[in-house]
Amino acid sequence: MALPTQRRISPEEYLQSERVSNIKHQLIDGMPHQMPDVSSNHNLLTGNIACELKQQLKDTSCRTLVSDMKLRVADDFFYPDVMVVCSEDNLDPYYKTAPTIIIEVLSKTTRKFDQTAKRLRCQNIPSLQEYVLIEQDKGEIQLFSLAHHWQSFYYYLGDRISFASLGISIAVEDIYERVDNEDVLSFLQQKQQDASQSAS
Incomplete structure (x- = not known):
């Protein structure tokens, strides 16, 4: 079943349709927008930071949720790449409303929105303490x-990188583990050279 994309719809209609849709959509100003495909780097970054957060928060009340979980901001609905929820006042199992941290991996198709309009809307969430953008x-x-x-x-x-609201920190190197870009390659080469010089 496909969501109507040529007219505005209510949050209730969106939620009902999204549960049976084969394609994920965000709802922005009443208009459904299909979620774009993601690259392998995008997928690795999302998995890496989610894994690090989950491991460090396993003995706390905070939960790490990944991109299949919706976030409701007023009447808008997003699929953050990662969010950490430490307290929740919403009982609906299909979306969250009170994240402590939101993390987005930037891509060419979503960069401008994630950096500006989406960030500003999310910053109005009373529970939100940190909003993170990963290149x-x-x-x-x-x-x-x-x-x-x-x-x-x-x-x-x-x-x-320190997440003050959670009292934890994560090595940026661990977030970029196995990610394929020039910065990561140069960093690993330099690290190997430094190790070789130290051993000699």
Whole structure:
């Protein structure tokens, strides 16, 4: 079953149709938008950071959810690549409303929206503490922090990215494990050279 894409629909109609649709859609200003295909790098980055978060949060009340779980923001619905939910006031099993962290892996088709309109809408979520953008074509992560009035901070290969709201940190290198881009290749080559020099 396909969602109507030429007219505005209500959140209720969207939710009902999305449950039986073979294709995932986001709902933005009442209009359904089909989710784009993702690359292998995109998939690896999503899996890597989700795995790291899940491991470090296993003894806490926080849950790590990946891209099949919807996020409701007012009457909009998104599929974040990763979100961490530590408390929930919504009982619907098909979407969440109170994430602590939202993480998006940037791609050419979604970059502008994820960086601007989507970020600004999500920053209105009362529970949200951090919004994270991960580059897939280079080794760069941008973190927006509520604690710093939504100022952004950049992290690169060799750094550890700190999630203050969760009290944890993750090596950027681990997030980019097996990702194929020039920054990762250069970083690993330099790391190997440094190890060789230290051993000699």
